Amino acid sequence: MGAAGDFLAVPDGRTGRTLRLRPPETVMRLARLGAFHQTRLSFLRATLRHVAAAGYRFGYDRWDIGDDGVGTAVYAARGPERTYSLVCFAHDLDPAMRTDRVIAEAWDATYTLYDGIPDDGEIERLRANTPKQEAGRYRHTDLILSRTNKSARLFDHVVDCLAAGRQPAAARLDDVGYVMRTTAVYGNGKFGIADRHRYAGRAGFGGPFRLEMLTVWMIRQFVADLVDHAARAGGGAGAVPLDRALRRRLGIGNSTGLGLGPFIVNHPALFARWVECRELALGRVCAQESAPAANWSAFRRWIARARADVATWTVPDPLQAEKVDRLADDLDRLDAFSAGLDPASGAPWAEIRDWAAENLSLEGQELTVSLLIEPHGDLVDDLADRMALAETEMPPAGLSGNTGDLRGRIEDGFGWALAPDYAVADAQARFWYVSANKLEPRLGERWEEAGADLELPLATGRDIAACHADLCEAAQDEQLADFLLRRPEHRHTVRRLCDPELGPYGQIRDNLVGADLLPLNLLRCKLAFFGATHFDPKSDRWLRINMFCHAPYPDELDSLPPDDWILPRRDA
Amino acid sequence: MPEPLPCSLNEIQSQATKAARGAGLPWGVADEAGRAARWLEARGLAGLSALDGALDGLSAPDWRRCFPVPGGGAWRAESGEIDGLLAGITLADRADGSLPFAGGGALVLDRVRWPLLAVPFLAGIAQARGARLAVSAGPQTPRIGIRPHAVTVSCRAIEGMALAAAVRIEEWGDGGMPPDLPRLDGSVPIDKEVYARLDRRAARTYVPESAESQARGAGGSDLIETD
Secondary structure, X not given: OEEEOOEEEEEEOOOOEEEEEOOHHHHOOHHHHOOOOOOOOOHHHHHHHHHHHOOOEEEEEEEEEOOOOOEEEEEEEEOOOOEEEEEEEEOOOOXXXXXXXXXXXXXXXXXXXXXXXXXXHHHHHHHOOHHHHHHOOOOOOEEEEEEEEEOXXXXXXXXXXXXXXXXXXXXXXXXXXXXXXXXXXXXXXXXXXXXXXXXXXXXXXXXXOHHHHHHHHHHHHHHHHHHHHHHHHHHHHHOOOOOHHHHHOOEEEEEEOHHHOOHHHHOHHHHHHHXXXXXXXXXXXXXXXXXXXXXXXXXXXXXXXXXXXXXOOOOOOHHHHHHHHHHHHHHHHHHHHHHOOOOOOOOHHHHHHHHHHHHOOHHHHHHHHHHHHOOOHHHHHHHHHHXXXXXXXXXXXOOOOEHHHHHHHHHHHOHHHHOOOXXXXXXXXXXEEEEOOOOOEEEEEOOOOOOHHHOOOOOHHHHHHHHHHHHXXXXXXXXXXXXXXXXXXXXXXXXHHHOOOOOOOOOOOOOOOOOOOOOHHHHHHHHHHHOOEEEEEOOOOOEEEEEOOOOOOHHHOOOOOOOOOOOOOOOO | OOOOEEEOHHHHHHHHHHHHHHOOOOHHHHHHHHHHHHHHHOOOOOHHHXXXXXXXXXXXXXXXXXXXXXXXXXXXXXXXXXXXXXXXHHHHHOOOOOOOOHHHOEEEEEEEEOHHHHHHHHHHHHHHHOOOEEEEOOOOOOOXXXXXXXXXXXXXXXXXXXXXXXEEEEEOOOOOOOOEOOOOOOOEEEOHHHHHHHHHHHHHHEEOOOHHHHHHOOOOOOOOOOO
16 A cells, blocks of 8 residues: 555555545544544445345234333344344333433333344343343343433324324424434443354354444334334324334434544554545545446435435534534535536546545535445445454564664654644643443543543553654664563553554544544544434534434335435435 | 353453553553453453452552563563563564574473463464464473464363463474363353452542533533433
């Protein structure tokens, strides 16, 4: 991989071409990462494509919910090789106990995605644990753990409408976007559930967070069925089920706080892979000399769909509202600019990308990336299966090189880390820590609060600079192994710098403990890779999102395409 | 003995990492401890228990003196007792270079606490060098064979060993190896008392939230969360 002008030149095995990718110094800035939008490669979209292509059949094996809305349901996703069961427990939650905080102790509904078909004994075991969530214990047969709370704005309203025999107003549904929200979706071994390596080798589920996304999608089916059930229980024969088209306007909401933030910093090689695949997809699209007519007209339609969708993206947060306004303007300009291009010559996709970089906001540029990728499923969808890393039990043994080598690499490639003057208070005004109260990552003020001595290793730039300073003090021919024997406090930094999997997009090139850090960007970026939409910031450190809004339900997969719902047609 | 706690490997790794950090080890070293504990427990070896024992000695301010000092065919620690985890790290870092046991030689580590913790790193060296290693922890214990990703059942002999007078490492040679310990399939049973002790060490990495921090929180207490 090498630099080619302002681009990274990368050989692409699939197309046999050398692609020109946006360079890490452009892409890996936190403000840009925090402007990412979902793409075809996003995890929930890739999951739906897989279950549709593999012919999964969905249905419930058990519906034991009383008129009071309390009980148990089991949904099955039957695939060609395996069945996954969502075991759902619906509860009678005192509204006073309903909180989205991850530290809550009770929820409206709780779930376990089970590997296979649970017998009665297994359901009883889960009944004793799943409702307790983090306080329960789980086994390797339990794949994913989650819970949802009702939207106080919408759940009862929808049920009341249906019980009275009428449909709720579409505008009212759009205003909230969901009737239930998840407050956590746990995978990969938490509280004793299955380690990821148990299922990472299964066809279709090797990609990141696929089973988590399957779980949320199946929860959405349960929630829709629960709404109809509650309406029937309240309205009797006069009740009506929620209209299918209205039902699709409802996704599953999610509240996400700082707990999500450290992941993409703590898993730099994995995150680098996500970003690289996204940039590869853009690179493949932009390497085409011309645009086939069908793709070009699809692109133009996607712009129209995006314009309509952004018009519905209303947020109270003034900063985000301003960005959304600018984005709407950007899309108008993108529409006008692309209308004037000749798709038959002159590498039109690359021209759009480069024009956007010069003329649009970060939100506009990154939504343009999504739109450029969108009509090119045949060209890019294989990348969705390359976004995971094979897990290694132990890092490869052997630290080759000496201190002079590493010092040179830092000076050549990590100027962003060396640039801040960390002696200035603002340069490390914050520190990340695990809260004793919540057992969740939090962000503290270093000069005002105690606990900075226990900070999490997320100050990557500062730590690289500290390592560099000590490397400068060392004899330049000292072996790295000897350096770390003397200075083991730099081990996490040296490991990060020497990780062979890291790739060009391996570091977020910003100070993650500076006074000007906007932690929301870390969360937004990860959620965009999930495939979330309608980001709704509630502060600089938590936000609401929607997942699967407008997607088909599992019980509609036979009749609707699995991946033509994002940025929905507003005439639908 | 109380019923064991069924754990996932990720949970074991996370618990071990936090406990090692809670004991005062730097994050990078704690991360190695977590990986080593996971590697061992995945093969039914009591990695968490060994780590818990090792952390007693590594909690002291002068823990760095428990690193072996490389040089010649016999390595010692300044403290007089090499820590098994630190021995493993030190050896693995040198896998690319010349180790005394390459080419028919041997390395003797003098007085090693919790030698079990070095095994995952030796398996990494075996992989990096395409070699099979033999480890002896004294005349009373059988020879342990180590290959990439695997260790022989004889490793059980050092499972609870808190101190080996000497650990000898050399290449296995041409002879056949005893069977490997199989990798566990499913949840890993962990001694609840050990887990609880590590929990207490891990708790030292947690920071009590200040009132200001709680107000800012992950969300902000002034915001309605239930709409």
